[in-house]
Amino acid sequence: MPKVLIVSPNDSRIGPNKNTWTPLFIASAAAVLENTGCTVRVFDRLAHSHRGGQSLAGTHQAMLSLVSSFKPDLVLIEANPESIYDTCHCARDIKALHDAPLGIFGAHATALPALAFQKIPQIDLLIEGEAEIPLAQLVSGDWSSASGVWLRDGDEARPPSRRSSPIDMDLLPFPAFHLMDTGYYAMRGTDTIWCHYLSSLTLMTSRGCTGRCAYCLESRDYGPGLRFRSLELVLEDVERCLRDYNLDAIYLRDCNFLVDRRRCARFCEMLLERNLHRRLLWSAQVRADCVEGGLLGLMKKAGCTSLEFGVETPNQDHLRAMDKTIPVEAAQKALGLCREVGIYSHAYLMRGLPGETLADLHASEAWVRKYRPSNFFWVKLHVFPGTPLYEQYGDSFFEDNPWDDRQAVHDYYRRNLSSVSLADLEEWLQKRARPLMARQRRICQIKANPPLALAGLTVQRVRNRALSLARKIGGGSDERE
Structure with missing residues (x-):
């Protein structure tokens, strides 16, 4: 072979x-x-x-x-x-x-x-x-x-003589983590499961998405339909990760881990039956409109420490324009339910939306202050090829430009589709958004980690600053191109 x-x-x-x-x-x-x-x-x-x-x-x-x-x-x-x-x-x-x-x-x-x-x-x-x-x-x-x-x-x-069929996830073997640098990916840090200083690896228990958001590639990459890996195999994968890599946590990267709530409940029951909840924490991506209070309690008991939500914006008109079908009220309710049961929440918000105004950014800021996700980011809206958003706003960039021009690609993804001037946007980011995000992340880290983990996080930050300085002095940040 x-x-x-x-x-x-x-x-x-x-x-x-x-x-x-x-x-x-x-x-x-x-x-x-x-x-x-x-x-x-x-x-x-x-x-x-x-x-x-x-x-x-x-x-x-x-x-x-x-x-x-x-x-x-x-x-x-x-x-x-x-x-x-x-x-x-x-x-x-x-x-x-x-x-x-x-x-x-x-x-x-x-x-x-x-x-x-x-x-x-x-x-x-x-x-x-x-x-x-x-x-x-x-x-x-x-x-x-x-x-x-x-x-x-x-x-x-x-073109292919035939299209490939969506894969049966039970036919997939355990990921070849032994060929990856698991020392890097499983390194303790707060950037995989946000704010939690943990060693973790990533698994998927399903592929596919029921949503068709105009900006999202994931709902298109997996092909049609929603497919699940059997829970017996999922638990085998989890146990193998624990056995082979001595992890603190697992991050579940399904598009929506709560798409089948009965399956999620059974997953939690299996973790409890095998006492895995005593050995690891876990986190998942979910849609806010699938969150239920009773299920969250079971998830917390089974070791779920945090959930991630794509909120995007509290402006319902902008959500509709991007084919995001989850009402903002669902996100507000989900954040409150997470807070009640003690599960940390992470909200992804967007900036740079078409037609966005400075008032919209201030409203988004007011929204996170009111509904208090444990942690949150404002991420730049990117116009990815293959999405309806690209058809509308991509300006045929990848058709008309070389793909090997690093600066051109970076400039493309930095484009601002909003009505906010770059000067006003930068002022908002520097004076309001970034300080607010940094403050909330520090608070979340203090709450989410025991004292020993906080000490390790402090040591890691000192070491990282030293490494960054060494890279600069030694020219480690140079570009090959």
Whole structure:
């Protein structure tokens, strides 16, 4: 069976000395390939540069050294919107060094498959949607009939002969965490389960989403339908994580863990029956309109420490314009219920919405002060290809511009669609939003962590400041491009 190298590009949104959610689709794809008998290696540019204190140039050279020594028969690079420039540079330099078949997969590839062959001339194939089944078919040798796989045909892109079906999640093996830098992803910190100083890894118990928000890629990447992994297998995955990696917590990255409330209740009962609630905490993403007080009590008893909600904005007109069907009253109720049972809440809010005014930002600020989520962020609205928002506001950016221009891609995602001037926005961020977020996060950290964890967090902050200073002095923050 072939040797396969999977490359995870660098994500510049993740600051130095911070970890993030485990890249599950890479770990899942690697596990499927190993089950077919392939020899698999994963090179994670983010983990390598952050954990090793490497410059981007040093990380790039380490990747190329692995290509030279491993000599893969197939190279796969994840292609996501905000790091697409890094995918392009990896494809260019890997192909120049080692002329094996090279393919891409991921959200950006799925959104713009035909265009990708023009913008990344080095690729030979592209996997659309979920990668696991197509990869298993690819390595069997019959490329032309592999489902969901686009192939290069001269200067053209040949669509797949058939689309891949949504995967049965019970067929997926345990993610290949042993090929990932779990020392980085499971590092104790407060950036995976917000405000909690914990060691954790990420799992998914379902794929698919019942929502179709105009700005969201996740509801489109997984294909139609909602699919669940059996709870017996989920609990096996949890127990294996605890056994192999000695974790404090698990982060459940389902689009909405409460979409089936009876299933969630049974999950909690199984944790209690196996006494797993005594060994780990857990957190999940949920839709506010699925929250019920009685169920929250059971979740708290079973070890749930926090829940994340996509609130976006308290302005109902803006929610409707983005096809967000959850009324703001549902978020208000959910936050109150979490507070009653002692589950921490994290609210994601957006800024930069089309037609947004300074009054809207002040109203959003007043909303978080009134309804008091445990922690919250205002995140920049990004216009991702493949979404209705891109059709309306993307201005054909990815059709008309090169994908390997790092600055151009960054500038695109920094665009402001609101009616607020950049000067007024920056003043609001500096004087009001960022101080409020920082203050609330400190309060949440103090409440969520015992004294020993707070001491560890303080030590980590001192060490991170020292590492950041060392990187600056040593030129570790340089750009390869």
